[in-house]
Amino acid sequence: MNCFLCPRKCGIDRDNKNGFCSQKNVLKIANYSLHEWEEPCISYKKGSGAIFFSGCSLKCVYCQNYEISTLNVGQEITVNQLADIFKELDEKADNINLVNPTHFSSLIYEAVKIYKPKNPIIYNTHGYELESEIEKVSKFVDIFLTDLKYYSKELSLKYSQVPNYFEVASKALNKMLLLKPNKFDNGKMLQGVIVRHLILPNCYQDSKKILEYLSKHHKDITLSLMSQYIPCGKASEFNEINRKITQDEYDKIIEYAIKLGLDGYMQEISSADTCFIPKFSNKVI
Numbered sequence: 001m002n003c004f005l006c007p008r009k010c011g012i013d014r015d016n017k018n019g020f021c022s023q024k025n026v027l028k029i030a031n032y033s034l035h036e037w038e039e040p041c042i043s044y045k046k047g048s049g050a051i052f053f054s055g056c057s058l059k060c061v062y063c064q065n066y067e068i069s070t071l072n073v074g075q076e077i078t079v080n081q082l083a084d085i086f087k088e089l090d091e092k093a094d095n096i097n098l099v100n101p102t103h104f105s106s107l108i109y110e111a112v113k114i115y116k117p118k119n120p121i122i123y124n125t126h127g128y129e130l131e132s133e134i135e136k137v138s139k140f141v142d143i144f145l146t147d148l149k150y151y152s153k154e155l156s157l158k159y160s161q162v163p164n165y166f167e168v169a170s171k172a173l174n175k176m177l178l179l180k181p182n183k184f185d186n187g188k189m190l191q192g193v194i195v196r197h198l199i200l201p202n203c204y205q206d207s208k209k210i211l212e213y214l215s216k217h218h219k220d221i222t223l224s225l226m227s228q229y230i231p232c233g234k235a236s237e238f239n240e241i242n243r244k245i246t247q248d249e250y251d252k253i254i255e256y257a258i259k260l261g262l263d264g265y266m267q268e269i270s271s272a273d274t275c276f277i278p279k280f281s282n283k284v285i
């Protein structure tokens with residue numbers, strides 16, 4: 001079946017070949033486990049039940065999960081096995097956190113039909129999504145945990161091989177906000193949207209533009225400003241992003257967000273540590 005699930009629309013027949021996302025039409029995961037380092041309303045009390053899918057339709061050069069997004073580490077599993085994982089995590093965790101699910105969304109929906117978790121399902125995405133797919137997955141997704149990475153076309157082309165990231169991601173974000181207004185129960189997010197912005201080194205002006213856009217169009221959005229950037233993957237080929245961000249860079253962005261009246265979550269700069277990157281494996285089950 002020719003695949004048009006993501007804005008790449010590469011049209012590859014994934015029954016026979018890998019798409020740009022590096023995946024065929026078979027589920028593949030590299031880790032599933034409890035995560036305690038997500039935003040407090042997501043990790044909540046028991047932790048978030050994260051499932052890491054192999055492959056990615058965006059493929060950022062600096063990806064923290066490069067081993068799975070690009071190097072294709074992971075184990076192929078069936079839809080029934082994914083449903084079993086949902087059940088296991090549903091008993092242990094406060095939600096089911098699908099990281100990054102875009103290229104497997106149809107197969108994930110099949111698994112949800114077999115076992116529908118009692119806890120919220122999180123669609124943890126890079127943000128480069130089709131509005132039509134967001135509408136489709138909203139049938140089974142409760143929370144969109146989405147990135148808004150770049151404003152500049154030059155940066156998105158250079159680091160993620162797409163010139164239209166902001167144009168596409170901002171439309172997808174509008175759709176998410178329309179479909180899933182925030183709902184909390186005693187500090188636990190049950191439904192809604194959180195926008196994550198990962199601060200990159202030497203990209204202060206671009207981060208400012210993202211914050212200005214959010215402040216102008218989505219003033220009440222739940223924002224998560226992330227300082228956890230570590231140069232991974234091919235980042236060493238790009239001098240300007242081949243380091244962690246500095247405290248000064250982070251402070252300037254936080255100050256600017258506050259000045260614009262934005263509210264949400266801020267990370268400690270100490271979160272930029274490889275110890276927070278999950279251990280991926282070809283043998284998960």
Ligand code: SF4
Pocket residue numbers: 003004005006007008009010011012014018019020021022057102103
């Ligand atoms: S999900 Fe993969 S195969 Fe499908 S259009 Fe996107 S990159 Fe291509």
